[in-house]
Amino acid sequence: MKKIIESYKRKLAAEEGWVLKRGAQLRIALCYPNVYSIGMANLGFQAMYEIFNNIPEVSCERGFLPDDASSARSGKGSGYDQALPNRRDSDTRPLDEMSEYERTRTPLLSLESQTKLRDFDVIAFSISFETDYVNLARMLQMSGVPVWAKDRTRHDPLIVMGGAASFLNPEPIAEFTDIIGVGEGEILGPKLIDVLLENESKEDTLLQLARQGRGFYVPSLYHVSYKDDGTVEAYTATEEGVPVRVGRAVSAESPKEGSLRRAIRRGQKDIVAQLKRDEVFAPSTTIWAPQAEMGDRFLIEISRGCSQGCRFCWAGYNYWPPRVVPARDILAKAAEWRGKTDKIGLVSTAVCDHPEISEILQGLRAMDYRISVSSLRLDQISEELLDALVESRDQQIAVAPETGSDRLRRVINKNLTNDEIVDICGAVFDRGMLTVKLYMMVGLPTETDEDLAEMITLVERIKDRMLEAGKRFGRAGKIIPSLNGLVPKPNTPFQWEAICDEKELKRRLKWVSKNLARIPNVEVRTMSARIAHEQALFSSGDRRIARIIEATARLKGDLHAALRETQVDPAFHTSRRRSYDEVLPWEIVNSGLSREFMQQEDERAHDARSTAPCPSVNQCKRCGVCPTTWLGEAPAALVQLQAYATHPAAKAALLI
Numbered sequence: 313m314k315k316i317i318e319s320y321k322r323k324l325a326a327e328e329g330w331v332l333k334r335g336a337q338l339r340i341a342l343c344y345p346n347v348y349s350i351g352m353a354n355l356g357f358q359a360m361y362e363i364f365n366n367i368p369e370v371s372c373e374r375g376f377l378p379d380d381a382s383s384a385r386s387g388k389g390s391g392y393d394q395a396l397p398n399r400r401d402s403d404t405r406p407l408d409e410m411s412e413y414e415r416t417r418t419p420l421l422s423l424e425s426q427t428k429l430r431d432f433d434v435i436a437f438s439i440s441f442e443t444d445y446v447n448l449a450r451m452l453q454m455s456g457v458p459v460w461a462k463d464r465t466r467h468d469p470l471i472v473m474g475g476a477a478s479f480l481n482p483e484p485i486a487e488f489t490d491i492i493g494v495g496e497g498e499i500l501g502p503k504l505i506d507v508l509l510e511n512e513s514k515e516d517t518l519l520q521l522a523r524q525g526r527g528f529y530v531p532s533l534y535h536v537s538y539k540d541d542g543t544v545e546a547y548t549a550t551e552e553g554v555p556v557r558v559g560r561a562v563s564a565e566s567p568k569e570g571s572l573r574r575a576i577r578r579g580q581k582d583i584v585a586q587l588k589r590d591e592v593f594a595p596s597t598t599i600w601a602p603q604a605e606m607g608d609r610f611l612i613e614i615s616r617g618c619s620q621g622c623r624f625c626w627a628g629y630n631y632w633p634p635r636v637v638p639a640r641d642i643l644a645k646a647a648e649w650r651g652k653t654d655k656i657g658l659v660s661t662a663v664c665d666h667p668e669i670s671e672i673l674q675g676l677r678a679m680d681y682r683i684s685v686s687s688l689r690l691d692q693i694s695e696e697l698l699d700a701l702v703e704s705r706d707q708q709i710a711v712a713p714e715t716g717s718d719r720l721r722r723v724i725n726k727n728l729t730n731d732e733i734v735d736i737c738g739a740v741f742d743r744g745m746l747t748v749k750l751y752m753m754v755g756l757p758t759e760t761d762e763d764l765a766e767m768i769t770l771v772e773r774i775k776d777r778m779l780e781a782g783k784r785f786g787r788a789g790k791i792i793p794s795l796n797g798l799v800p801k802p803n804t805p806f807q808w809e810a811i812c813d814e815k816e817l818k819r820r821l822k823w824v825s826k827n828l829a830r831i832p833n834v835e836v837r838t839m840s841a842r843i844a845h846e847q848a849l850f851s852s853g854d855r856r857i858a859r860i861i862e863a864t865a866r867l868k869g870d871l872h873a874a875l876r877e878t879q880v881d882p883a884f885h886t887s888r889r890r891s892y893d894e895v896l897p898w899e900i901v902n903s904g905l906s907r908e909f910m911q912q913e914d915e916r917a918h919d920a921r922s923t924a925p926c927p928s929v930n931q932c933k934r935c936g937v938c939p940t941t942w943l944g945e946a947p948a949a950l951v952q953l954q955a956y957a958t959h960p961a962a963k964a965a966l967l968i
């Protein structure tokens with residue numbers, strides 16, 4: 313245990329910005345179900361740490377999956393291939409914390425005060441990816457907290473889950489959990505604390521949260537029945553006032569409301585003044601953690617959601633309507649951090665959708681920042697952004713043609729042609745950036761071998777364009793296609809699709825990969841068909857998948873042994889086309905997207921018909937989100953594009 317504590321103290325010594333409040337009324341262990349270096353690069357996780365610790369009655373500490381031999385040795389986190397910057401010298405060689413925990417049978421500890429996680433009032437997991445579900449179960453097992461909610465008593469901490477993966481389809485982890493946050497954390501975090509502080513008993517807390525109708529899913533208050541064919545028959549609420557479906561929370565109620573009310577009641581004038589300050593919340597780096605992935609830069613979310621509606625993309629649909637953080641607030645925060653770093657990462661699903669992107673880039677360049685972005689959408693890329701990225705030389709340009717077939721791009725609603733893609737890559741090469749990464753998918757609905765052959769042709773054309781530009785610079789670059797199998801995701805128009813059969817997916821990936829590898833200056837990277845199928849199981853399963861997750865965690869990651877033990881048939885959950893009449897497991901969450909809209913989008917996909925982007929303005933009722941959620945009530949920092957209705961993209965989309 314001593315070695316683990318020393319390892320944690322070394323991590324804290326390398327950081328700035330962490331807090332430890334002694335004697336707080338409510339203690340929360342905020343956990344990321346992966347290793348430290350990956351968790352600290354997650355903006356949602358950092359944001360929740362700030363939100364919880366901003367509440368005077370709360371002390372929030374962090375918990376992570378312990379570093380194992382590979383992450384400790386190389387600075388790599390599970391599944392990531394980037395080496396960390398600023399690793400320590402060998403005199404303070406990182407510890408293989410996982411082995412040490414196992415050897416000493418130490419229950420999992422928090423980072424800040426090295427307290428056992430099981431001694432906290434609440435253990436709150438922030439989950440962005442379903443691939444971390446097994447880690448989550450493992451962390452509960454290592455903490456000595458019963459994994460199954462039904463086995464826990466009032467002496468155990470309350471287990472809360474939040475984050476994108478948990479509200480996209482909460483069912484695979486529902487039976488581990490007391491409360492699942494459905495929606496955005498800056499709204500849900502303070503509301504959760506208000507209810508926890510107001511209620512003495514666990515039962516009252518759960519019931520009050522569930523009865524909010526939006527934002528909190530309490531799985532134990534629903535009975536799930538199944539039909540003879542194994543599909544879900546119905547969800548039935550077991551208590552009065554508990555909604556049939558839980559609405560997604562994107563409301564604009566003041567997140568500080570409860571804290572303010574309590575401070576006024578107690579006469580705490582300083583706290584009242586602090587809470588009344590007109591500050592804007594934009595998720596950004598809170599703790600400076602140089603040992604984390606991307607730990608050498610200041611990260612800030614500049615917008616949420618993407619207007620395009622690519623039919624495979626869960627992040628696009630589940631954050632509709634798209635909203636932006638005003639340039640003024642982004643630049644103010646960037647100015648605060650400039651003394652610490654000259655690198656900034658703009659986090660967004662669609663950077664160039666921001667109507668003030670020009671002002672943001674100019675402001676950051678004036679501060680001499682080296683700019684990188686979390687993703688680039690090809691159709692919207694501006695010359696100005698390209699110039700800024702090339703100038704900073706801080707990241708490899710990655711673009712996402714997705715496929716090589718214009719027809720298939722209409723199927724997935726990515727409205728670009730091969731000619732446009734080659735031109736955009738050309739604009740990158742002409743600036744002297746001669747290496748690009750290309751994200752491409754295999755196994756798309758209606759895909760044929762001819763479509764796959766078009767992928768090879770497109771990559772050849774891009775490579776030729778690179779060599780042409782390269783002559784002017786006297787050197788050649790590299791084209792790096794990254795091939796992934798399509799995993800149909802819940803709450804997207806492809807939610808009814810089956811994943812491509814594993815053998816067939818393997819064949820297609822192998823064929824494309826082999827033919828790309830023959831092209832000079834091309835270096836292909838391929839995801840395995842097996843991994844795609846594992847992802848599909850964890851993302852589209854129902855409550856019965858929890859048994860597989862628990863067994864996999866207990867059997868140290870051996871999924872095949874877990875499948876043998878549980879006798880659950882993964883193909884049932886991943887490899888059949890679902891009917892439009894079927895009750896889908898994730899429909900316990902009401903994302904606001906209407907079934908009619910989603911079905912129409914799926915049908916349009918099969919006809920290779922594209923759909924105009926979400927216009928993000930309040931006259932629109934097209935997908936159902938705005939009329940049924942929160943239109944016109946955006947939280948302070950996330951302003952709906954409506955405020956920028958003069959933006960040409962919004963106008964154009966409205967006219968279509």
Ligand code: SF4
Pocket residue numbers: 632633634925926927928929930932933934935936937938939
């Ligand atoms: S209702 Fe219209 S504006 Fe609102 S999210 Fe849906 S498509 Fe976008």
